[in-house]
Amino acid sequence: MRIISNFIYFSLSLLFFILNFVPYSYGIGNVDWVLLKENNEGKEWLDKGSIKLLTNGEITVLTKFFKNPTNSDDDGELSLYVMRINCDEKKFKDTSINGIPQFNSKWQTSNNDELIDVVIENSCSEFISG
Secondary structure (H helix, E strand, O other): OHHHHHHHHHHHHHHHHHHOOOOHHHHOOOOOEEEEEEOOOEEEEEEEEEEEEOOOOOEEEEEEEEEOOOOOOOOOEEEEEEEEEEOOOOEEEEEEEOOEEOOOOOOEOOOOOHHHHHHHHHHHHHHHHO
16 A cells, blocks of 8 residues: 555656646736638637747747538637747647647658648747847
8 A cells, every 4th residue: 555655646746846847838928819821721820929939949839720620510629739849940849739748749840731831930930030
């Protein structure tokens, strides 16, 4: 019984430690949502106030994506993403989806997804001009 108790205590301590390093500040305060693009897939917004420079020259941003309904019974789906973007290489990775950290996300290109392309383009240009 003591082993289980120690395991639970250790697990909760580890979880608390990890969550201290997750940037929750995106959900605090006012957001400045800007609709970037709408197409057959859905709509993509960017929170201009969330664009932050990271220590390695990359940026992080908060985006919102509404996936259009695929049939009449579907209401569509809204998702929030915290993206890390390398503006020089035009690559991104999702570090959080709907508030859930994505610890194993890999750098990727947009694969010509116009909604992701517009996020990268606008976020990087906003950071450079801002």
